Amino acid sequence: MSLLQRFQQYISENHLFSSGDPLLLAVSGGIDSVVLCELCKQAGYSFIIAHCNFKLRGAESERDADFVQQLAQNYQVPFLKKEFDTAAFAEKNKLSIQEAARELRYSWFEEILKSENISALCPLPSALLTAHHLDDNIETMLMHFFRGTGIHGLRGMLPRQGHVVRPLLFARKQELKQFATANNLAWVEDSSNALDKYSRNYFRNQLIPLVQHIYPEAENNLVGNLRRFADMEQLYEQALALHKKKLLEFKGEEVHIPILKLQKSEPLHAIVYEIIKEVGFSAAQVEEVIKLLGSESGRYVQSATHRIIKNRRWLIIAPVKAEQSQTLVIDADEERIVFENGALALTQLKSTNVQLVNDPAIALIDKSTLQFPLLLRKWKKGDYFYPLGLKKKKKLARFFIDQKLSMTDKEKVWVLESNKKILWVVGQRIDDRFKITDSTKQVLRIQLTNNS
Amino acid sequence: MSLLQRFQQYISENHLFSSGDPLLLAVSGGIDSVVLCELCKQAGYSFIIAHCNFKLRGAESERDADFVQQLAQNYQVPFLKKEFDTAAFAEKNKLSIQEAARELRYSWFEEILKSENISALCPLPSALLTAHHLDDNIETMLMHFFRGTGIHGLRGMLPRQGHVVRPLLFARKQELKQFATANNLAWVEDSSNALDKYSRNYFRNQLIPLVQHIYPEAENNLVGNLRRFADMEQLYEQALALHKKKLLEFKGEEVHIPILKLQKSEPLHAIVYEIIKEVGFSAAQVEEVIKLLGSESGRYVQSATHRIIKNRRWLIIAPVKAEQSQTLVIDADEERIVFENGALALTQLKSTNVQLVNDPAIALIDKSTLQFPLLLRKWKKGDYFYPLGLKKKKKLARFFIDQKLSMTDKEKVWVLESNKKILWVVGQRIDDRFKITDSTKQVLRIQLTNNS
Numbered sequence: 001m002s003l004l005q006r007f008q009q010y011i012s013e014n015h016l017f018s019s020g021d022p023l024l025l026a027v028s029g030g031i032d033s034v035v036l037c038e039l040c041k042q043a044g045y046s047f048i049i050a051h052c053n054f055k056l057r058g059a060e061s062e063r064d065a066d067f068v069q070q071l072a073q074n075y076q077v078p079f080l081k082k083e084f085d086t087a088a089f090a091e092k093n094k095l096s097i098q099e100a101a102r103e104l105r106y107s108w109f110e111e112i113l114k115s116e117n118i119s120a121l122c123p124l125p126s127a128l129l130t131a132h133h134l135d136d137n138i139e140t141m142l143m144h145f146f147r148g149t150g151i152h153g154l155r156g157m158l159p160r161q162g163h164v165v166r167p168l169l170f171a172r173k174q175e176l177k178q179f180a181t182a183n184n185l186a187w188v189e190d191s192s193n194a195l196d197k198y199s200r201n202y203f204r205n206q207l208i209p210l211v212q213h214i215y216p217e218a219e220n221n222l223v224g225n226l227r228r229f230a231d232m233e234q235l236y237e238q239a240l241a242l243h244k245k246k247l248l249e250f251k252g253e254e255v256h257i258p259i260l261k262l263q264k265s266e267p268l269h270a271i272v273y274e275i276i277k278e279v280g281f282s283a284a285q286v287e288e289v290i291k292l293l294g295s296e297s298g299r300y301v302q303s304a305t306h307r308i309i310k311n312r313r314w315l316i317i318a319p320v321k322a323e324q325s326q327t328l329v330i331d332a333d334e335e336r337i338v339f340e341n342g343a344l345a346l347t348q349l350k351s352t353n354v355q356l357v358n359d360p361a362i363a364l365i366d367k368s369t370l371q372f373p374l375l376l377r378k379w380k381k382g383d384y385f386y387p388l389g390l391k392k393k394k395k396l397a398r399f400f401i402d403q404k405l406s407m408t409d410k411e412k413v414w415v416l417e418s419n420k421k422i423l424w425v426v427g428q429r430i431d432d433r434f435k436i437t438d439s440t441k442q443v444l445r446i447q448l449t450n451n452s
Numbered sequence: 453m454s455l456l457q458r459f460q461q462y463i464s465e466n467h468l469f470s471s472g473d474p475l476l477l478a479v480s481g482g483i484d485s486v487v488l489c490e491l492c493k494q495a496g497y498s499f500i501i502a503h504c505n506f507k508l509r510g511a512e513s514e515r516d517a518d519f520v521q522q523l524a525q526n527y528q529v530p531f532l533k534k535e536f537d538t539a540a541f542a543e544k545n546k547l548s549i550q551e552a553a554r555e556l557r558y559s560w561f562e563e564i565l566k567s568e569n570i571s572a573l574c575p576l577p578s579a580l581l582t583a584h585h586l587d588d589n590i591e592t593m594l595m596h597f598f599r600g601t602g603i604h605g606l607r608g609m610l611p612r613q614g615h616v617v618r619p620l621l622f623a624r625k626q627e628l629k630q631f632a633t634a635n636n637l638a639w640v641e642d643s644s645n646a647l648d649k650y651s652r653n654y655f656r657n658q659l660i661p662l663v664q665h666i667y668p669e670a671e672n673n674l675v676g677n678l679r680r681f682a683d684m685e686q687l688y689e690q691a692l693a694l695h696k697k698k699l700l701e702f703k704g705e706e707v708h709i710p711i712l713k714l715q716k717s718e719p720l721h722a723i724v725y726e727i728i729k730e731v732g733f734s735a736a737q738v739e740e741v742i743k744l745l746g747s748e749s750g751r752y753v754q755s756a757t758h759r760i761i762k763n764r765r766w767l768i769i770a771p772v773k774a775e776q777s778q779t780l781v782i783d784a785d786e787e788r789i790v791f792e793n794g795a796l797a798l799t800q801l802k803s804t805n806v807q808l809v810n811d812p813a814i815a816l817i818d819k820s821t822l823q824f825p826l827l828l829r830k831w832k833k834g835d836y837f838y839p840l841g842l843k844k845k846k847k848l849a850r851f852f853i854d855q856k857l858s859m860t861d862k863e864k865v866w867v868l869e870s871n872k873k874i875l876w877v878v879g880q881r882i883d884d885r886f887k888i889t890d891s892t893k894q895v896l897r898i899q900l901t902n903n904s
Contacts, residue, residue, distance in 0.1 A: 145597065146663050148673030150680045199666045210659055211598050214651045221600030228602045231722035235691035236684055270683035
């Protein structure tokens with residue numbers, strides 16, 4: 001089969017696009033993208049050529065831009081180009097030149113795919129085609145492998161990821177060269193030896209030949225790996241989806257995970273990782289989250305956007321912005337709960353054993369007045385209670401003014417409530433309705449230990 | 453934590469064995485196995501030392517055997533050794549020296565684990581311990597990776613596989629060296645540079661340092677890979693088990709797979725591979741089996757022990773010995789079926805369109821006499837039919853004698869039956885009860901094409 005036929009077969013087998021779809025081709029002017037243009041032409045696809053000038057190689061950059069413009073003219077297809085001050089963008093955003101170029105490139109392509117202006121030229125392209133080939137993918141796999149990876153890195157690039165389509169991933173570099181020669185194609189050479197290119201070249205020119213001393217078939221073996229690893233990823237994802245279905249309970253903005261069920265799930269490390277990575281946690285935090293399973297209620301691990309909070313028999317994943325409304329549940333048998341300000345220790349006593357103390361960090365509550373579970377939460381506007389010693393209710397906001405609390409102190413106040421009544425403004429004053437009396441039999445003693 | 457503590461932790465976390473279990477230690481006398489002995493001693497385990505003398509390195513082999521014997525004496529533990537003529541065994545069984553040594557070694561160890569004689573010395577050991585460490589496992593993973601592998605090769609060795617336990621897999625080579633030095637241990641050096649050792653050394657001394665030019669953390673990254681890949685394998689196996697449960701129907705010695713369901717299963721290639729590899733098929737045969745899904749009934753792919761046969765809407769995996777009893781099902785709408793001797797083409801005709809022919813390769817049957825499905829199978833002892841033109845039944849064995857069939861011809865004869873009556877001794881004679889008559893309306897014409 002010719003390269004053209006295999007190109008068309010690969011596109012149809014992988015459902016990359018249909019013959020009528022307008023395409024956007026990312027063309028640097030190098031041999032790979034020049035071959036991609038010619039194949040699209042020969043296959044009869046309609047396409048636009050887009051070229052990025054990263055302004056990193058002086059006159060060479062201009063030469064490439066002119067070359068690609070001429071190419072588009074020869075094919076009589078629309079041509080788009082954009083110049084970037086890549087170095088400045090990299091510095092401003094603290095990126096490597098390669099990362100900066102990638103980000104600039106793909107965000108411009110995304111812009112084109114959505115752009116209304118294009119439609120004056122031709123139909124809006126439905127996919128962005130890049131000229132990555134099989135040798136690129138072997139190198140990608142090797143680089144991921146030695147940088148450390150899971151299944152997603154191992155299987156390299158896929159023929160379709162979102163809008164980005166890579167219809168040359170089936171072909172070896174050598175085959176593209178032969179096609180270019182056979183079709184008398186002209187292309188430009190990139191003299192760049194920027195870091196990313198350099199490590200690719202190192203793998204290509206140093207590492208693979210070294211391995212071939214021992215396994216002459218190494219390159220073909222790696223090609224086989226890519227196919228197997230893509231299958232492996234599918235099975236991995238299937239099993240993972242089942243675990244997630246069993247474990248995750250979606251409650252508004254929060255996700256609740258039953259700890260007992262999670263602990264029984266195997267392999268725990270991978271399952272935890274796959275769940276938490278979606279909300280900004282890193283692989284390094286997996287161990288912390290696993291430790292959380294056995295720790296006190298109220299402890300949490302945090303990412304830039306989310307908290308994972310241990311709350312009794314549940315792990316709760318909640319957006320950080322919802323922190324204000326965070327509520328901890330305290331069941332009747334709870335002995336200790338950790339929250340933002342410190343920890344509460346709960347003890348049940350016979351009233352005969354109780355010594356009255358005058359310490360705002362200790363609350364003594366008539367247990368018969370309580371309805372479990374209790375809720376521990378930040379105070380909010382509108383909250384009121386019956387301060388101990390008063391027979392009428394008072395807004396907390398008012399109470400804080402009377403107590404001369406500072407603004408920042410006020411912000412930190414938590415309350416404990418039972419059946420929607422506040423029984424303790426934690427560390428400040430209990431509610432009169434919950435105090436112990438002569439007829440009290442069982443006492444709940446709650447002691448606050450502040451964070452030191 | 454000291455190496456000893458980590459050793460004990462690794463054993464307990466992975467449930468490798470309990471402190472009272474008697475152990476069999478495979479000891480070459482090299483630094484790794486010497487450290488393993490000392491760790492087992494310090495941890496208070498009871499063990500036997502076993503040493504293989506492969507007689508491959510002349511005087512050095514004897515030196516090693518003596519050294520290990522002395523080691524056992526120092527530890528006052530039972531010592532077992534065995535000498536092998538490895539070179540002869542390799543030649544006889546067409547194995548490489550390394551493969552031969554591995555087979556001899558593990559089959560002797562298995563023998564010891566089951567042996568009654570040992571119990572005179574001490575309790576029967578419950579596990580065989582080898583001294584493979586983390587660097588060995590990195591090399592194993594790298595070798596598999598470049599030879600081409602799936603998930604099972606990728607995750608390297610496991611701490612327990614059957615009776616074989618590898619309690620040093622957590623430790624780097626460097627740590628074993630430090631332990632050996634700190635404990636004043638003596639060991640012997642192996643000057644062998646046999647092929648397997650050579651490729652390991654090549655990876656250790658050439659490839660990893662090369663990669664470290666680019667990724668200085670490469671070794672640690674590979675250690676991380678090993679842990680992630682073991683998790684990945686578990687998820688892979690979970691998903692696979694579900695697919696198998698859905699797809700495989702066990703019928704006696706056969707496994708039946710509904711083709712429609714299989715075709716809808718993703719990823720098809722991996723699922724087919726994992727099903728067929730268990731019955732002796734190679735990865736290279738996966739494509740053939742996938743082709744089988746769309747081919748004619750009766751086609752098959754074969755391994756040393758099994759056949760996978762396409763039979764209408766089913767793939768049937770059957771042991772090759774069951775071949776004689778192979779039965780192909782022919783439904784009313786079947787137009788062509790392939791079997792051992794060739795193919796049958798089935799056509800339905802109005803009786804008015806039928807031309808009588810005198811060709812034993814063509815059967816003309818009164819369709820109203822048939823009950824579908826028909827069965828196509830080899831003839832067997834006890835079979836009888838009513839040969840066309842005779843009004844009484846005849847045993848096939850007798851019929852073949854009358855027809856002067858040779859022994860080998862007889863063995864190849866197949867019959868076609870309807871409702872347990874033979875309607876055609878294929879290629880020989882039809883049954884009188886199924887012939888077309890004046891009152892026949894619909895005719896089934898069956899034509900045999902022999903394998904050329």
